[in-house]
Amino acid sequence: MAAGMIKKTFLAPLGKDNPVFVQILGICSTLAVTNKLENTMVMTLGVMFTTALSSWTLSVMRKWIPSRIRMMVETMIIATYVIIVDIALKAFYPEMWKQLGPYVGLIITNCIVMGRIEAFALQNKPMLSLVDGLASGMGYAYVLLVIAFFRELLGTGTLWGYQILGSWWTNWSIMIMPPGGFFMLAIFIWIVREAVFKEGTK
Amino acid sequence: MNDILFPLAVFFAAVFTNNILLTNYLGMCSFLSVSKELETSAGLGIAVTFVMATTTAINWVVYHFLLVPFQLEYLRFIVFIIIIAAFVQLIEMVIERYSEGLYFALGIFLPLITVNCAILGASLFMVIREYSFMTSFFFGFGSGLGWLIAILAMAGIRQRLRTAKIPLGLDGPGISLIIAGFMAMAFMGFNGMITIS
Numbered sequence: 593m594a595a596g597m598i599k600k601t602f603l604a605p606l607g608k609d610n611p612v613f614v615q616i617l618g619i620c621s622t623l624a625v626t627n628k629l630e631n632t633m634v635m636t637l638g639v640m641f642t643t644a645l646s647s648w649t650l651s652v653m654r655k656w657i658p659s660r661i662r663m664m665v666e667t668m669i670i671a672t673y674v675i676i677v678d679i680a681l682k683a684f685y686p687e688m689w690k691q692l693g694p695y696v697g698l699i700i701t702n703c704i705v706m707g708r709i710e711a712f713a714l715q716n717k718p719m720l721s722l723v724d725g726l727a728s729g730m731g732y733a734y735v736l737l738v739i740a741f742f743r744e745l746l747g748t749g750t751l752w753g754y755q756i757l758g759s760w761w762t763n764w765s766i767m768i769m770p771p772g773g774f775f776m777l778a779i780f781i782w783i784v785r786e787a788v789f790k791e792g793t794k
Numbered sequence: 795m796n797d798i799l800f801p802l803a804v805f806f807a808a809v810f811t812n813n814i815l816l817t818n819y820l821g822m823c824s825f826l827s828v829s830k831e832l833e834t835s836a837g838l839g840i841a842v843t844f845v846m847a848t849t850t851a852i853n854w855v856v857y858h859f860l861l862v863p864f865q866l867e868y869l870r871f872i873v874f875i876i877i878i879a880a881f882v883q884l885i886e887m888v889i890e891r892y893s894e895g896l897y898f899a900l901g902i903f904l905p906l907i908t909v910n911c912a913i914l915g916a917s918l919f920m921v922i923r924e925y926s927f928m929t930s931f932f933f934g935f936g937s938g939l940g941w942l943i944a945i946l947a948m949a950g951i952r953q954r955l956r957t958a959k960i961p962l963g964l965d966g967p968g969i970s971l972i973i974a975g976f977m978a979m980a981f982m983g984f985n986g987m988i989t990i991s
Contacts (some may be wrong), residue, residue: 623819667879671872679868694918697871701911703823769982770817774975778968786963 601724605731610784611704612735612777622702622736623777625695627768629752632740634688638677638696640729643705646670647713647725654714666709667700674699704732739776743767801932803988804925808936810984814912815944816977821912825945826970828906835949836942838903843938845885845907846916849878850934853917854927874917879908912941947977 605611612619622639625631646669650657657665678696681689689696699705708728713721744750747767749757766772814820821842828838853874861867886904889897907913916937920930951973960969 619819619822623822664879667875668872671875675868675871678871693922694915697918698820698911698915700871700875701909701914703909706909766979769978770819771975771978771982773819774971774978778964778971778975781968781971782961782964784963785968786961789962 598720598723601720602727605724605728606734610731610735611707611728612732612781619777622695622732623739623773625692626736626740626773626776627743627747629737629740629744631688631691632736634681634685635692635695636729636733636736638674638681639699639702639704640726640733641677642670642673642699642702643708643729643732644722644725645673646705647708648718648722649673650709651713651716651718651721662714666706670705670709671700704728735780739773739780743772743776747772797926797928801926801929804929805932805936807988808933809940809943810981811986811988813940813944813978813981814915814937815941816974816981818915820915821910821941824906824910825941825948825974826967828903829945829948829952829970832946832949832953834903835945837899838906839938839942839945841903841907842910842912843935843942845878845882845904846913846938846941847931847935849874849881849913850916850920850937851927851931852877852881854920854925854930857921858927870918870921874914875908878913878917882908912937944974944977948973 622632622635625635646666649669650666653665674697677699678689681692681696708725712724716724741751744752745756746764748763749755749761764772767776808814812818815822815825824838829835856873856877857867857870861870861873882904886897889904916934920933925933948970952970955969955973964972
């Protein structure tokens with residue numbers, strides 16, 4: 593296995609195959625926690641852990657899974673890792689676990705995890721699948737972190753809970769409410785796609 | 795609030811003030827990809843409503859009579875998703891056998907539902923908020939109905955938008971998200987109508 597292949601697999605989801613703004617996958621479970629940077633960080637780490645390890649596990653087992661029941665097996669594998677995340681969070685970081693509520697469990701139905709398994713891990717070697725899963729998780733994470741950065745900064749004037757903007761700042765409370773998440777994601781997709789189209793016409 | 799009114803309050807809250815799609819972002823994937831046509835949206839929405847109401851009730855029974863007594867609460871993710879998948883499969887078989895018309899109207903949407911986060915989300919919310927059986931059923935039913943209303947409104951708007959001039963980069967998911975944002979703002983107008991914790 594060439595090092596170049598690994599590099600290519602790693603870089604694609606960060607740019608031209610980004611799961612969020614190119615494939616519009618899996619925004620369900622995580623957009624809801626982007627009103628705070630800290631929550632988003634923890635949540636996206638959970639997603640990265642799950643995508644990477646479930647891709648790897650499935651890739652190891654791929655030759656023994658009958659194709660008729662593979663969806664069921666995939667769901668089981670994903671759910672196992674999500675349960676690990678949930679239990680670890682509950683044990684080591686109970687306040688965060690309470691805040692995230694049901695959203696940790698919803699990583700199971702996050703289309704990215706299943707999508708990467710179906711599209712990549714079923715055909716590729718374990719190491720490569722691990723890299724792909726990790727990179728997809730990261731491509732997903734940085735988009736959401738950018739969104740969370742702006743939502744928290746504009747919505748409350750804080751970052752990671754620390755006050756950044758002074759008393760002159762009027763909080764845009766719409767940003768931390770549900771519509772803010774929709775608007776931020778739309779603007780992000782708009783900017784990225786506009787840039788991609790410009791590059792394409794050159 | 796008393797036992798009879800509370801489920802109803804939860805029901806209306808789930809439809810309007812706490813719409814599962816517009817305040818919790820659940821079920822976004824199918825919301826964005828299926829909302830191109832009014833008819834298909836209605837089909838999917840009805841299927842979601844039905845499955846959500848029934849699986850929330852089934853999951854409540856399984857959680858409280860099977861998982862809690864054996865202290866297996868941490869297995870709820872796996873158990874819920876299996877129940878949802880199995881239930882959807884069962885419904886598909888029943889509809890296929892007894893009603894061909896319904897099968898062609900709803901059948902194609904059923905596999906999509908298993909991966910709809912809103913279904914699992916409703917079950918997880920009901921556990922965290924410690925709802926009773928009746929309340930859970932009405933919560934699931936209301937959430938599904940709220941989802942149906944949201945996707946119908948979205949499909950209607952998108953049909954009108956087909957002739958509109960949209961900036962290239964915003965076309966597709968971008969404009970849908972902006973519409974969803976405005977819809978969420980409109981639904982915020984219901985705030986204060988019902989307040990539940």
